[in-house]
Amino acid sequence: MNTESRLEKILASGALAVTSECGPPRGARPEKVKEKAALLKDHVDGINVTDNQTAMVRMSSFAAGIIIKQMGLDPIMQMVSRDRNRLAMQSDIIGAYAFGINTMLCLSGDHAKFGDHPMAQGVFDIDSVQMINMVRRMRDEETFQGGAKIDGAPKMFIGAAANPFADPFELRVMRLAKKIKAGVDFIQTQCIFNLDKFEEWMKGVTDRGLDEKVHILAGITPMKSVGMARYMKNKVPGMDIPDAVIKRLEGVSKEQQPEEGIKMAVESIERIKEIKGVHGFHIMAIEWEEKVPQIVEQAGLYPRPKV
Amino acid sequence: MITAEQKPIQEIIQYIAPYGRILLVGCNECVTVCAAGGRKEVGLLASALHLNSLKQGKTIDIKEITLERQCDPEYVEELAPYIDGADAVLSMACGCGVQTVAGRYKKSPVFPAVNTRFMGASLGQGVWAERCKGCGDCVLGITGGICPVARCSKHLLNGPCGGTSNGQCEISPDVDCAWRLIWERLKALGMENRYEDLMNAKDWRPGGAGGPGKIIREDLAQ
Numbered sequence: 001m002n003t004e005s006r007l008e009k010i011l012a013s014g015a016l017a018v019t020s021e022c023g024p025p026r027g028a029r030p031e032k033v034k035e036k037a038a039l040l041k042d043h044v045d046g047i048n049v050t051d052n053q054t055a056m057v058r059m060s061s062f063a064a065g066i067i068i069k070q071m072g073l074d075p076i077m078q079m080v081s082r083d084r085n086r087l088a089m090q091s092d093i094i095g096a097y098a099f100g101i102n103t104m105l106c107l108s109g110d111h112a113k114f115g116d117h118p119m120a121q122g123v124f125d126i127d128s129v130q131m132i133n134m135v136r137r138m139r140d141e142e143t144f145q146g147g148a149k150i151d152g153a154p155k156m157f158i159g160a161a162a163n164p165f166a167d168p169f170e171l172r173v174m175r176l177a178k179k180i181k182a183g184v185d186f187i188q189t190q191c192i193f194n195l196d197k198f199e200e201w202m203k204g205v206t207d208r209g210l211d212e213k214v215h216i217l218a219g220i221t222p223m224k225s226v227g228m229a230r231y232m233k234n235k236v237p238g239m240d241i242p243d244a245v246i247k248r249l250e251g252v253s254k255e256q257q258p259e260e261g262i263k264m265a266v267e268s269i270e271r272i273k274e275i276k277g278v279h280g281f282h283i284m285a286i287e288w289e290e291k292v293p294q295i296v297e298q299a300g301l302y303p304r305p306k307v
Numbered sequence: 308m309i310t311a312e313q314k315p316i317q318e319i320i321q322y323i324a325p326y327g328r329i330l331l332v333g334c335n336e337c338v339t340v341c342a343a344g345g346r347k348e349v350g351l352l353a354s355a356l357h358l359n360s361l362k363q364g365k366t367i368d369i370k371e372i373t374l375e376r377q378c379d380p381e382y383v384e385e386l387a388p389y390i391d392g393a394d395a396v397l398s399m400a401c402g403c404g405v406q407t408v409a410g411r412y413k414k415s416p417v418f419p420a421v422n423t424r425f426m427g428a429s430l431g432q433g434v435w436a437e438r439c440k441g442c443g444d445c446v447l448g449i450t451g452g453i454c455p456v457a458r459c460s461k462h463l464l465n466g467p468c469g470g471t472s473n474g475q476c477e478i479s480p481d482v483d484c485a486w487r488l489i490w491e492r493l494k495a496l497g498m499e500n501r502y503e504d505l506m507n508a509k510d511w512r513p514g515g516a517g518g519p520g521k522i523i524r525e526d527l528a529q
Contacts, residue, residue, distance in 0.1 A: 125508075127463040167471045168490055178465055
């Protein structure tokens with residue numbers, strides 16, 4: 001065990017882990033963070049706090065993470081390389097750790113073009129793979145990226161994302177291998193709707209034995225409506241939504257679509273549970289956090305183990 | 308080459324509005340090749356400015372000169388006989404040329420008539436694309452001859468990110484994913500395994516993070 005992270009302990013126990021996420025508010029409203037986190041608290045082992053997702057300014061993941069930590073819960077602080085150089089990243093990491101945040105996720109981040117400040121200069125001083133390596137060295141070698149010793153090293157459990165559905169597909173297992181080489185501990189995947197393709201990717205992962213070096217949490221997103229499914233298919237980069245998903249949602253009335261979306265999410269979890277190498281689930285219910293407990297329960301992942 | 312595009316004509320007109328005698332200076336190098344500020348563009352801009360003056364019921368005196376290289380003091384010296392006869396200089400060179408002229412003729416206001424864009428290559432008639440960021444530590448030798456610093460929208464050295472769609476960058480279907488291109492090249496060269504080599508965090512100092520770049524060749528400098 002490298003850290004005090006609850007997620008690490010759950011994964012080490014061999015139980016399937018469950019994480020979810022909470023997007024911080026677009027304003028100084030701590031109660032909004034608390035409301036969202038409270039909805040998730042008994043049903044997950046960690047709560048991702050997104051970092052200016054889709055390049056829209058929000059309360060920082062660092063600050064929202066502290067609010068969640070002070071509720072006695074377990075934030076997973078997301079950090080994107082778009083908005084910070086290596087100095088800012090490292091100072092935020094030691095600052096977050098000083099507040100008890102011990103789990104984080106290293107990401108490149110959506111391009112600023114997608115957000116409400118498309119004129120901003122993206123930083124991209126280091127990339128997500130280099131960020132993983134930096135955080136690992138901060139933890140294991142107790143050194144800053146620049147080489148100096150840290151007095152009080154942050155012991156972060158280190159996560160990253162993987163998108164099995166982006167092009168080129170044949171590179172996606174190698175990309176995971178690269179993140180493992182850099183020192184990643186766990187992976188949360190892009191939302192899975194194309195299960196066949198996910199299975200194919202996981203086969204590539206297990207064939208190389210990579211599942212023994214990293215914990216893979218499968219990304220699950222319930223569809224609220226057929227409109228959401230179409231939007232994700234057409235507008236969200238790197239998303240793979242098979243026509244069958246859209247057809248199935250079209251097949252029920254508008255009022256029944258949310259329930260159908262949840263049913264599909266639960267079915268996905270049941271099928272993915274059977275895939276070798278999957279060690280848990282990351283449930284991203286976008287602005288629909290209140291449904292996470294229901295999904296976790298119906299998927300047989302409740303109660304959460306005590307560690 | 309360094310690419311540039313002419314500024315909006317209204318912006319140029321605003322710069323020179325207070326002045327009656329303009330020295331309009333082109334450059335025979337990069338901006339000629341990318342059709343932004345060579346002899347031909349100098350002539351076209353001069354005509355446009357004359358026409359605008361006539362519309363305003365004014366006259367403007369424009370002296371047109373295109374230097375061999377506006378970023379080179381030797382050629383910039385050729386403006387000396389004309390500088391006192393002009394109230395202002397309008398330069399159609401890249402930012403390097405504008406500054407060389409401004410540095411040499413300290414009493415003359417010098418205005419840019421083009422926006423300098425990027426270091427790029429020609430893709431065909433009338434099309435130029437960015438190819439180099441001048442990072443000062445070239446990685447092309449390990450990325451199959453395709454630059455991730457200049458051509459990946461996030462400058463990822465261990466890409467591709469998760470936003471690639473149909474082989475194109477997440478920012479636009481018109482932008483190739485640099486890492487898709489790198490991967491295809493590495494495959495074609497039988498160097499697939501190289502992809503898994505970690506590329507360390509870059510030292511950005513030679514590319515500008517260390518302050519304005521300067522090269523001093525001791526064997527050549529006087």
